[in-house]
Amino acid sequence: MEGSATTNDVAMVEIPIAEATQICVTALEKAGYSTSDAETITDHLVDAELRGAPFAGLARALSIIDRLRESGPGPGPGSGSGSGPGSRSRWDSATPQSSTDIEVVSDGASFVRLDGHDAVGYLVARRATELAIEKAKTSGVAVVGANNFWYSGNLAYYAEQATRQDLVCILASNTLPLVAPEGAVEARFGTNPICIGFPTSRVDRPVIWDIGTSNIMHAQMMRAQRLGIDLPEGAAYSKEGDLTTDPAAALEGALTVWGGHKGSGLAVMVQLLGMAAGSSAIPSTLSGFGYLALMFDPAVLRPIEEVKGEADEYGEFHRSARTADGEHGGVRMPFDGSYERRKATTERGSLNVPAKVIDQLRQIGVQN
Numbered sequence: 001m002e003g004s005a006t007t008n009d010v011a012m013v014e015i016p017i018a019e020a021t022q023i024c025v026t027a028l029e030k031a032g033y034s035t036s037d038a039e040t041i042t043d044h045l046v047d048a049e050l051r052g053a054p055f056a057g058l059a060r061a062l063s064i065i066d067r068l069r070e071s072g073p074g075p076g077p078g079s080g081s082g083s084g085p086g087s088r089s090r091w092d093s094a095t096p097q098s099s100t101d102i103e104v105v106s107d108g109a110s111f112v113r114l115d116g117h118d119a120v121g122y123l124v125a126r127r128a129t130e131l132a133i134e135k136a137k138t139s140g141v142a143v144v145g146a147n148n149f150w151y152s153g154n155l156a157y158y159a160e161q162a163t164r165q166d167l168v169c170i171l172a173s174n175t176l177p178l179v180a181p182e183g184a185v186e187a188r189f190g191t192n193p194i195c196i197g198f199p200t201s202r203v204d205r206p207v208i209w210d211i212g213t214s215n216i217m218h219a220q221m222m223r224a225q226r227l228g229i230d231l232p233e234g235a236a237y238s239k240e241g242d243l244t245t246d247p248a249a250a251l252e253g254a255l256t257v258w259g260g261h262k263g264s265g266l267a268v269m270v271q272l273l274g275m276a277a278g279s280s281a282i283p284s285t286l287s288g289f290g291y292l293a294l295m296f297d298p299a300v301l302r303p304i305e306e307v308k309g310e311a312d313e314y315g316e317f318h319r320s321a322r323t324a325d326g327e328h329g330g331v332r333m334p335f336d337g338s339y340e341r342r343k344a345t346t347e348r349g350s351l352n353v354p355a356k357v358i359d360q361l362r363q364i365g366v367q368n
Contacts, residue, residue, distance in 0.1 A: 027362075185253070191212045
């Protein structure tokens with residue numbers, strides 16, 4: 001059963017998780033993805049909803065489909081790693097680039113480089129992560145780079161793949177310039193997420209720190225525009241250089257950087273790490289992004305149960321810190337919030353999603 005409510009002037013609908021999942025899979029299949037690829041993308045998006053990150057959730061499926069409609073599928077293998085999207089304008093006239101189009105460009109005992117050939121990053125980054133896990137479990141350490149894709153998604157999703165295998169990971173992804181450096185009002189680097197994952201004795205509760213280096217992510221800006229709501233104060237500049245809460249104006253301007261000059265410096269380094277993974281230093285379109293996965297097996301340094309036990313002990317020590325109001329137990333470790341929200345939402349069995357998002361996905365799913 002679905003129920004409705006209104007949150008921040010956006011009409012919401014409560015929908016069973018399984019139903020929402022199938023609606024998204026069907027819409028992506030209609031857009032040309034195979035069932036397997038549609039399920040892979042949807043699993044990522046639904047996980048974002050479960051963890052309380054709706055800007056990276058089901059609404060992102062609409063952005064994927066919009067991108068396919070606007071630019072059509074890109075070139076396949078053999079067309080060159082720097083190629084942009086194709087010229088066809090209808091996503092229903094051809095099949096988008098799929099997981100089978102991802103090409104291994106170079107491969108060694110502890111490294112791999114992939115060319116996504118303009119496939120969506122939910123497919124490319126997942127494959128890169130899987131290969132990094134295989135290499136790290138075999139060799140103890142792995143470096144995997146991927147390029148020529150768009151929309152990498154939540155890096156925490158990939159980090160959790162690694163921590164489930166008792167691996168430590170550092171992940172980074174760059175994009176086209178969307179964010180202004182500290183002290184500037186013009187975009188010079190991407191939203192540039194970076195993520196560090198660490199295993200604990202709780203497979204479902206690792207330590208994962210995943211941030212974007214802008215105050216809001218591109219997905220939040222797109223979701224706000226889709227739903228007709230304002231951006232947070234201080235999150236973006238217009239093209240004239242004035243602070244704005246209008247997502248349309250922000251799309252023509254720049255997002256503000258997170259963390260002042262420190263965050264700005266971190267964003268620059270992520271931009272370069274993505275370039276090292278194979279992207280251009282300045283991707284010019286919604287394509288050609290870079291993803292870098294660094295992983296190692298801590299068991300090569302000390303017994304894995306000791307590592308996870310120490311991580312557990314530190315986590316409890318961290319959470320026990322006294323807060324300014326004299327209370328104890330209110331401090332969280334990275335990923336605690338995601339774990340708690342996902343557990344609560346899964347137990348409830350339903351998602352609260354903007355009705356407009358569900359309606360549009362349903363409409364796409366029934367189109368001829």
